[in-house]
Amino acid sequence: MSAPIGVFDSGYGGLTILKELKKQLPQYDYIYLGDNARAPYGTRSFETVYEYTLEAVKWFFEQGCELVILACNTASAKALRNIQQLDLPNIAPDKRVLGVIRPSSEVLGNFSQTGAVGIMATTGTVQSESYLLEMAKFFPKVQVYQQACPMWVPLIENGEYEQPGADYFVKAYLDALFSQSKDIDTILLACTHYPLLEAKIKSHLPLGVKIISQGDIVAQSLAQYLDNHPEMAQKCSQSGQIQFFTTDNAETFEKQASAFFGQKIEANHADLA
16 A cells, blocks of 8 residues: 655745655655645745645545655644644544654754854744744754745746846845844755755855755654654655645646756646645
């Protein structure tokens, strides 16, 4: 019986996570779903993001998934806790849903020498204050500065991330972040879309400031989780297969997805609502 690991994102960004999962844990089967028809999530209300994410989680369960990764910071910030605490006990007590904020927060402080880190994220993730809360648990002495970057996801999803116009918005948000503190020496790209802007971000950064993307962190965290929970690892099927789904047009998704995943893919349409 096929029981792939579900990987969910509001659009394409989660493919940067899936790319690392495939690299580090190639033996497992994966099924990816992008809710492109309703993206972006970053500006939507808590209630809406929770409703959409729960619909996606239920869809994954219908596909046979025992484990689902919310490879979306906004969904992790606005929906994960409710799904874990309120929904899973009732609808699927033996299944698990994990996010990307906690694994990132568990290690982020280790990269900083100055004890000052920056979080570049969607408006929704910033407003949730999830990173402030999680970082306080693991690195109480580290100062965390947040900056919302509402224009970055639209630039990326519309294929404009390499164009000269993108530089304006990259520099503007970085300037806003460093205006909060000159001591920041580590920046977390706390949206799975943002790695596509990494080259431009680096070109506008002060010397010595590190950029941390989440793909490698989440992949290592999942590997550790499966080691610690062999009963879950045994439930997840292992034939190295990956399926891709989108709630929008499959052909359009295929054209854009290669930039995030690093290779051409074939996608299918999925209905959630």
